[in-house]
Amino acid sequence: MDRRTFVRGMCYGGLATFALPVVRFAQVPGHGKMVFVLLRGGFDGLAALVPIDDPEYAAIRGGMAFGASDLTTIGDGFGLAPGLAPWKTLWDEQELVALHAMAIPYRTRSHFAGQAILETGLDRPDGVSDGWLNRLLQIMDGERSGIAVAAGMPRSLSGAHQVTSWSPAELGVVDDAYVERLSLLYRADPELHDRFEAALQMKEVAPEMDRMGGRGPRGQMAPIMRAAAKFLREPGGPNVAALEFSGWDTHANQGLVGGQLDRLLGQLARGVLTFKEEMRDEWANTTVVIMTEFGRTARPNGTQGTDHGTAGAGWVIGPNVAKSTVISDWPGLAERSLFESRDLRPTLDTRAVLKGVIAGVFDLTAGQADRVFPGSGDVRGLYDLMG
Amino acid sequence: MDTTLRALSRFGLGARIGQPENVPDGRRWLRDQLDSRQPAREGVGLAEVASVLRELREGQRAQDRERLMATQRRIREIQGGELGTMLSARIASDTPFVERLVAFWSNHLCVSVAASRQVAALAGHYERTAIRPHVLGNFTDMVMASARHPAMLFYLDNVQSIGPGSRAAQRRGRGGRARGLNENYARELMELHTLGVDGGYSQQDVEQLARVLTGWTTSGAGPGSRPDEPLSFVFRPFVHEPGAKTVLGKRYQSGGIREGEQAIRDLCAHPATANFVAGKLVQHFVADVPPPRAVEEIAGAFRETGGDLKAVALALVDLEEAWSPDSKKFRTPQDWLVAVLRAFHAEAAPEAMAQQLRQLRHAPWAPAAPKGYGDTRREWADPDSLMNRAELARNLARRWGRRGIDPRRLLEVVDVPEQDPLRTLLADSDIPAAERLALAVGGPAFQWR
DSSP, rough: OOHHHHHHHHHHEEEOOOTTGGGGGSSSSOEEEEEEEETTOOOHHHHHEETTTTTHHHHHHHHOOOOOGSSETTTTEEEEEEGGGGGHHHHHTTTTTEEEEEOOSOOOOHHHHHHHHHHHHHHHHHTTTHHHHHHHHHHHTTTOOOEEEEEOGGGOOOOSSOOOOSSSOOOOOOHHHHHHHHHHHHHHHHHHHHHHHHHHHHHHHHHHHHTTTTTTTOOOOOOHHHHHHHHHHSTTTSSEEEEEEOOOOSSSOOTTTTTTHHHHHHHHHHHHHHHHHHHGGGGOOOOOOESSSOOBBOOOOTTTSOOOOOOOEEEEESTBBBBBBEEEEEEEEEGSSSBBTBBBOOOOOOHHHHHHHHHHTOOOOOHHHHHTTTOOOOOOSOTTSSS | HHHHHHHHHHHHOOOOTTTTOOSHHHHHHHHHHHHHOOOOOOOOOHHHHHHHHHHHHHHHHHHHHHHHHHHHHHHHHHHHHHHHHHHHHHOOSSSSSHHHHHHHHHTTTOOOOOHHHHHHHHHHIIIIIIIIIGGGGGGHHHHHHHHHHHHHHTTTGGGOOOOOSSHHHHHHHHSOOOOOOHHHHHHHHIIIISOOOSSSSOHHHHHHHHTTTTTETTTSSTTOTTTTTSSSSEOOOOSOSSEEEETTEEESSSOOOOOOOOHHHHHHHHHHHHHHHHHHHHHHHTOOSSOHHHHEEEEEEETTSSHHHHHHHHHHOOOGGGGGTTOOOOOOHHHHHHHHHHHHHOOOTTHHHHHHHTTTTOTTTSSSSOOOOOOOOHHHHHHHHHHHHHHHHEEEHHHHGGGGGGGGGGGGGGOOOOOOOHHHHHOOSSHHHHHHHHHHSSSGGBBBB
């Protein structure tokens, strides 16, 4: 069966399955799935994973400091913000790794530059580079596939390796004859025809999802996470998914318990738990990574918010982490410890975490993981993070 | 692609059926548009927006739910009205090149209605008054108008920024809530509006520029405002950081509003700005990976004329790269939908258009970040988007097909080679006419400009 007949078989035979790599799926070692969630805007790590035992914490955060009783204590001296309290179950089940004082390898307080660094996986800005998830797919010899479940194609997944995308918009009813004729037209366009074929495959899974609530109101994360799970758990479904949520740039009125940021964290917490439930048996093979482009200033700004900072927090979630733990070489919040006297100092490189995760999820060697993050050879991957 | 069709789609907003034969010289058609008179656009004025925002504040203070909901309805009406006017203008315009320039600069200096209710109520006014009048004028004037417009002052938080050493900060420090410097606008002014992210500025420069710009705010908002004030730019010395500042190695003596005005002029005249802006323009009009020679050409025109945007637009038309058969641009969702409606001879924006653009991930004035919407196939040509367009094309063709458009005539507005299967399909009377219309605008050829 050549590629064309295979794809058409899927489109019109009603086989809900994915992309060419599926044909060889049985020969691929390991069945790991990874979801990369990018929280765009730079979420405030100090308000999400709170260093409650740091002697400087209360003073430096002033009116924006949580009390110990607001938090769910995990690990040594850290507490989950109230919105993240539902993750206590993940912690108790040895499925939650919290990361702190973590930063991208390049110092910038620009969303644009910071997201570009995190998404390309490089250590300096590069206007044309592929995303690191795409590079990961390339390094795995095209035997696995990726999907963006997002309102666009995140840079992390963009690049030379063909990937698919999905968002729950449906803009009109089409019949098979029309789609088949369009398919014929797209065959004459060398640049677009693969993309259109990928779209046809998505449509096989999508209709069911359009009825389940779609994208939902702005900022609602659970429906998107549920949709991602439905794609990933399909037999032969994608191995890598990129998701993104915005709204984390809390310059003003960030709030405390039940405040602006805490509500977002609550949505995130529910989103992850919804995802876990929806993955069903496939959860056993799945790892979720949550990161952001930078943390925020240690001190509140003048408008009850925080400005763009440096190090922040993140999470790796799933049954295949070695154990629940907080990974942080905590630099402290004393004035002399702060980066440029204002931000949490970075002591952990995002690439060290990501290399550890992909090595564990996809059975990669350290050398292969290094190739996903060019220039990271001197950054040791956290290869004991995954069990 | 022939020159006429390329002019109509590459620099314009797509051809109408019957139009190409009336445009004998594509380049000339474009140049003539730059000489046309562009009347000011009407819309909701600042006085009305001010009264709505006042109502919003009072509703919030009184925690009056019904009043708040009525106010939010009013804001949605204002926003929807402005949006309809703008989209209709793009569909009906006889100077679509000028409309493209408005859209480009509006995205370059973007605000987002998603950011706050204030910006939602002001975004239309912002484009009409701060962007549109300057697209064939001077770049510095446009950036200055943007810097002074309430929409931008709200969007990037400058209304909240207070000099740490200002009288306002000292007074607040003793009483009410402490407020201070907010560097958001200063950063984006350098990174996104002028120098570009590689423009050679430091965190120190950002902080200093933020101090320079303290006091740039609007009446009717922020500290020192009275509730009955109109909504307009105001400089408040009371909020301004005293003392000299140094930005990009240049010292700005304590001079109130003049510090900021001079700093903006200096940023606009900086060589990095010409390069950054030229790169974006060439990427928008010519190719996803801008040819360096073309960028240098446009940057040169920008520098030599001191940022004369009409001269820059003419230089774009003169770029040989823009007319090369090898260079293709993937239409953004907004440009694609407008081109479809123009092809079908729509007179104005259909009611559903704003919602459709949201579903195509390209709602006007609503980018997710201050960098604005992207411009390349990397952002827009993903599989799901192609299917969204195919679905919407079928939907639109059902409606517009009732007007009895001959599907074969769509070959006038979509460029396909002699042997392309679209030619056969459009002539195939076994296929319903409406479906043939959809194949023309939903198929691959129409996605390019």
